Structures are given as C-alpha cells and as structure tokens.
Amino acid sequence: MGTEGSQVQSLPGMQVHPLKKNLYEVAIGPAHPGSGHMRILVRVEGDVMVEVDPDIGFVHRTMEKLSEGRDWMKNIPLFERMAILDACNVTLPYVEAVEKLLDVDPPERAKYLRTLLCEINRVASHLYGFGIFGVFLGHSTLYMWAFGDREVFVELAERLTGARLTHTYPMFGGVRRDMPDDFGQHVRKAAAYMRRRLDEYAKIFLLNPNIRSRLEGVGVVSKSRAVELGLAGPNVRASGVRYDVRLAEPYEAYDRVDFEIPIYEEGDSLARAWQRVEEIKQSLSIMEQAVDWLEKHPREGFVHEKFWKTAPPIYKKVYAGEVPYAGKYRVKMIPLYASLKVPAGRSFARTESAHGEITYYVESDGKDVPYRVRLVSGSYRNVIAFKYVMPGHRLADLPAIYGSFDYFPPEWDR
C-alpha cells in the first residue's frame, strides 16, 4: 500500500504505474479463495469498480508450441488437458479438422457415440460451473450438491470410456471403443435423477430471494454488446442472441437429434444461471435420444475402414468380445496412428463446448507433426467481458459476474 512519493526499490523487469488519487487498487490475486488461477487487478473508487484488468497466464502450458513437436495422435491428450472437465468437446474440433484434411468421414455409430459423450461432458461441466458459482456467493450448499451430482455423470463417462476425466475418446476416423451393453439403462437413470435434482437446485438457489437479489440486474450485457464483444456459449445465448454452433454448422449427429436452444432476453447473471439449467435439461434429452439410436442399431464399425483394415486380427477379436482379457495381448492403439502423415492443407473446425465455442485452425505441411495449431476456447472469448462489463458495479459484484460467466482459467491459458 505505498503512497505517492514513497521510495520503491527498483527490480529488473518491474514497471511502476502512477495511480490517480482516489483509486484504490485491489489485486484479486492468484492465491485468493475467490479467484481461480488468475489475477484480476481492480481499481475501486469507494466501493465501485472503475477499471478491471484481467491478468492471466498463470496456468500457461504452451500447448500451441508443444503441439508442433508431437505426432498428430499425441496431440489429442495434450489438448484435452485444456479443459479436462469437458474432454470430448475440447478435442473434437481438432479431430474434425484433421479428418477434413485426411478426407475421412467417421461412421454413423461413431458420430452418435461422440455426441453422447459430448453431452455427458456438457452436463458435468455445467454442474462444476454451478458449484464454483455457489462458492463465490457464499452458498456452500449448492457447491456440495453440484459436485455430488456431477459424480453421477463422471461415472457414466467412466463406464463408456474407461477413464473418469481424461477420456481421449475421439480419434481420427472414429472413437476409441464402443459402449457397453447395459449403458442405456444407466443413462436413463442418470437423466431421471438429474431432472429431479434440478428442481431442488431451483428452489434453493435460483429462486432463493437472497441469491436473486445478488444476481438480478447484475452484469447486464445487451444483445448488441454481446455480439460486439464476441462472447461465446451460454453467455451470449442468455443475452438474446440465437447462436449455437450445433445449429449454425451442425457437426456429428446434431442434425439428426431433436433439441431446442433456450434463449433468455435479460442478459444479467440470473439469466446466465437459468440458461445453464435449461441447457442441462436439453443435454439430458439428447443423451437419451443418442442412446436409443445406439441400442437399436447393430454394432458395426466405430472406426473408419481406412484405419480399421490395418489393425492386426487380435484387435478385431478383442473388440468383438471374443477375447476375455485384452491386457494380456497388449491391445492398444491401432498402429497406423503412430506414424500418421496428414496431407498438406489448412482447415478450420468448431464445436460448442460447455464454456463456449472452441475453434481450431490446423495447418499441415505433409509431415507427421502439425505445422501450426491455433486454438481459441470459449473462456478465451469471454474474458474480454471482465474488462468491459464489470466497471460500474460494486466490488462485491465481482464474484457474482465472474461466476456467472463460468470462466475457466486453464481453458484460456492453454
């Protein structure tokens, strides 16, 4: 808390910014119970925020540079760590972009399986966002409930892929494995349970007069402002803009399942919270439809023929269920992937993840490592809202707005 004219010791790389007289700078810093892994430099005048400067980069893991040195297949687990809650949604555009370069279209069954896992991840990620939102507002009950219910969906993903969070499920040409036989009943049980729980969430949190007074009218983003700032995901749909990648440019099986896009007009924090609740409900219905389709159709290929025909016969036996224990024979990835060379070209793919819209720009020059991968996630596009939406609100509104945007720092920092 230095005052004007105090002598500060000068260290290399330090920058000194003089502050105006009435502004008080508070660093909601990286080691703060309510900030996540980022720092927000807030300049307040009294209790009202005047300037907000997000200072990010604490979790930067240089994914774009690392991807230029790894094989095409090994980049999938790398990019997954960007937002591990949402693993399928985050790696899917990369897989789609490379499939466009390879000129390979995955089989129908693979598309439905990818859609199923995408929706499971979307529900789990929204519940995580609710939990963090509850903690920011001091409502520990919502935090415990949301994380407890998220376990249901994490276990569903474990049944499907074998791993709780680090699925690495989509591959070039298909998915890694097919679903178990009794998966349908688990999905239906989980969907029924979640629908019951959402009513209780509404009662204790969204319709709680205490929380409503904190959220109503706070952080209002108008429709034109949301488009101008380029926000993504549920935040822009809660401001009245009817935009969803699943509608605009349908990918995987989304043009064949029946779902709606909920739109809210108000654009404040409460609308964003309700938007996520409605999206969870839509995701549950998509999951049920996908599982219905998958159960009705026979179990044919889940990987494109071009890759499947290079697999040794033992792989085919394992995946057909004729071999009891696959680990004994060390059945791992189809060998062609390890030395995959993608033809030269440039491509662009986008999907809708839980936090927003993820876009990948992939450039290849014919080698077995990418030339350039550029990825922009939903949280990346939302952080600009901190700078433009927060000023004018009180300091205590910062957690309310932060939590309602569902900003996930590792997804920005990559």
Add this chain to the structure above:
Amino acid sequence: MVDMVTPYEIGHGILRYIIFYPPVYQFVIIPGLIAALVVAIFIIWFERKAAARVQMRYGPYEISPRTGGATQLIADLIRYSFQEIIVPRTVDAVIYFAAPVAAVILSLLPLDAMPLTTNPAFWPIPMDYSLLLAVALMTLSPIFVMAMAWASNNKFSVIGGVRESFIVTAYELVAVLSMLSVAAAMSTYNLVDIVQAQSSGLWFGLLDPLAFLTAFIATLMTTSGFPFEIPDSESEIVAGPYTEYTGLMYGLDMGAAYIKRWVFSVLMALIFLGGWAPYVPGPGFVLGYLVPSLIVSVKALVIMAIMSFLRAVYGRYRIDQALGIGWEILVPLALAAIGIGFAEAYFHVYAYMGVMALAS
C-alpha cells in the same frame, strides 16, 4: 479464644466468595468464558453437522466415528493452540496483539450486568437498570474489530473493517431498539422483574414477535452469521479483518465472534424466552444460582442452533443490500415493536397478570 476455621467454612468461603461470587461466576464460568467456549465448540460442531446433513454428506466423521465426530473440534482447538503465530513485519504490533484480546474481554462484559436469579445475594450489580446497562455494554466491542483491520496493514483487512463499521452502525441500532421494547411493555428496566413478569408462561417473544424477529436478525448481522457474513466474506476479501491472524490469535478472533453471538443469545433468552421462567429459584448455590443459569444457557443454546442452521440455506448479501435492509426495513420494524410494547403497557397486559405491583 480464636475461632478455628473449619474446613466446612473454608469450602463455603471458597464457594461463596470466589467461585459463586457473581461477577466472577458470570464472567468466567456460566454463562461466561468457560460456558462460552464450550458452547462455541458445540455450536461449531452442530453447524457443520447440520449443514452436512442438508448437503448430502457426513460432516466431521473421521476423528471419532461413534460419537459422530464430536471431538473434532477439540482436535481443532489443540491444533490452534500449537500452531505458530506468524506476525507480519508491517503490522502495528501493539494494536495487532491487543485488539483481539480486548474484543474478547469486552464481548464478555455484558454478562456481568445480567442477573440470573431472584436471590439478591447472587446479583452481580444490584441495580434497577440492568437491561439498559447490558445493552449499552454490548456496543463496546466492534471498535476493536476495526482496530484489528487497521493494524493489519492489508488492503483486504481495510475493506473488511470499513464494511464492519457500516454494518455495526446500522445493526447495533436495530438490536438496541428491539431489546428495549420490552422495557416499554413492562415499564421497568430491571431484568429480574422482566423475567418474573413472564413466569406465568406469557413469554414476551410470543406477545411481541416483531421485537424477537428484529433482535434475531440484528444478532445475525452483527456477528457474521449467514446470510449476512459480510465482514469476513471468504470469496471476496479473503478473511476481512482477520486476514493477517494465524494460530491462536485467529482462534481468538473467531472466538470473539461466537462469544458475541452467545451474549446476545443469553440476553434474548432472558427477555424474549422467559429466562429461568417456569423454575422458581430456591435458596443455596445449586438451586438458587447454578440451576437458573443452566436453564438460561440452554435457552440461549437453542437460539444459537437456529442461527447456525441458516448457513446451509442462504448465500451472502452484498454490503449495500444489507445496509438497505437495515435502515429501510428493520429500523421501522424495531420502532413498530416499541410501539407494540407501548400498546401492551396501555392495555395493562402485564399488570393484568398482577405483576405491575412489583414495579410501582
């Protein structure tokens, strides 16, 4: 010939003049420091268990599964006692150490103004204005929280201290007004008469629920209970005024908050829930002093348990919303409660019960 002092007389002397000496007994034993600490331990455990039951989990469990984790808090207390107290260099040392201690002492002081029995030998301060004195003493401790915040030399503490000052100004007023409404109804400031007037089962909380409600909310507010946990709101300003305190000093700060809540609850039990009402104190230490104080403590414990249950249901208000509630809603309600008290006095509600003769 010198009178030999018998062991009976020594024992009687110790009991009469040291342990059951009213100012010492009420400040240190029941409902004083020891009772406050035991109650704080119990209430924190109860808060965690009740919140856990709502939140689909177990709460404290590992330490002693058969008693439901009841000794978890003892373990926490032992840990606090042995933790290193880290004192930052930039802190104003005298106030940093003196303020929590002063806060605890001043929080306990109102207990010495409340009589807990009808026997005049056991009144700490024999006076006719005990209610007024107790309420006045309760307003002393907040200044030390602000001193803590200033001495900590930390931006978050200063913000917390400023919030505390705003809140205290608003809600002490509401608390004082609602607790004085009983004086309006019964035309006396003497706490013993107030409790005697409720001895026929006509508790003041039933006759003037508005006063009870506003006093309850005001207590929640001054002692950082949900939904008003503003000065030490964790997700916004780390721990407010208590940010720079570690180890036993932090335990003292938290203790000061719970002790203040305890003192408010004892006063509310005396005023609104009838004190030791159905029980008529007999002679002697046990029947005349220990038992009434225990009854009052149990009633205060019930009030504190209700306050700690609210943790599971509510979030946190913003500072300007909380102040808005205080000045715009609660102060008029407290004045209305005093008005109801005056109406009851006009209609001789308590005089009808034949108690007005005591006061006149």
Add this chain to the structure above:
Amino acid sequence: MSTSAQGIVERLRSILGLAPEAPVEQLKGYVEVSVDPASLRDAAAKLKAAGFDHVKSVTAVDYPDKKQIKVIYHASSMLDESLSGYVVGLATSVDRDNPTVPSLSSIWVSAEFQEREMYEFFGVNFEGHPDLRPLLLTPDVAAQRPLRKDFKVVEEDDYLKSTYDEYTSTKRWV
C-alpha cells in the same frame, strides 16, 4: 462443413469489391481471402458492414523459408442467419523481420485480447492497438518471441546443469 462453396465465394467477392483474380480460396472449413496490409482495415470494415460481426480467432503463422508471417482473422456472424454457417479468414502477409499490421480492434472489439497474444508470441506489432502489452507471458519471455520457428524448445534434463551463480545472473534454471 461449409457447402455451397461457390455461393459464399461470389458473395465475398462482391462484398469486398475484389477483382476476379484476387485470391479467395475455399479451404476445408473456411474461406480465405488474402489482402495486403494497407487495405486490411478497409476490407474489415466492409466485412463488418456486411454482417460479419465478430472475430473468432486471430492467428499468426510463421514461414521462415518465405520470410513472412501471415496473420489471419477468422470472422463470422452471430446475428445474420445466412452467414453464421460460414467462417471467413481475412489474411495478410507481412515481412518477418519487422512485422507491422494495422490493428483491427477498433473495428472488431473481440480481436483486442487476441492481438495482444499474437504480439507477445510472434512479435507482430499492431498499430493503433489501445493497450499493446503481453497478456500471458512475462516480458522477458515474450521478448524471445516463443512461437516463432527459430525458438527451439530445449528439453530439460532431470539433473540441473547450471550453478547458482548462473541462476542469479540470468534468473533461469536450465
């Protein structure tokens, strides 16, 4: 997948007023339009007026053999239903040794933070940017322009090679 390639290519040509031989390529997933840096702002303003109201990503690609850095703005539309299925990549190429590109953050606010990131990783100077400073990296790492192809990632060993004196002078353990 963007279908009806010809439709969007023709529409872009008419929006931007380009000559028929100007490069507008339909690539896999987006349509790339190459302009030179001087007319970048113009083209962006025309695109925004036609309905492309936000930028999805700002990419810079380093071509050391051609001695160029190519900056691509992928823009699309949220409000216009006919355009929201298409992504347009507005590309320019600048010299590698002194890359300067006019900043588009006055036209598209959504490009502001992304241009900062390209500044720190590639050293591309965006003229007219209101607040050009490193976003993710510390200034001394950003000065080495990490994402260029001549920045080799040095693999670290399990054992430290440098001594404490080397650390105090360079502030880096290797």
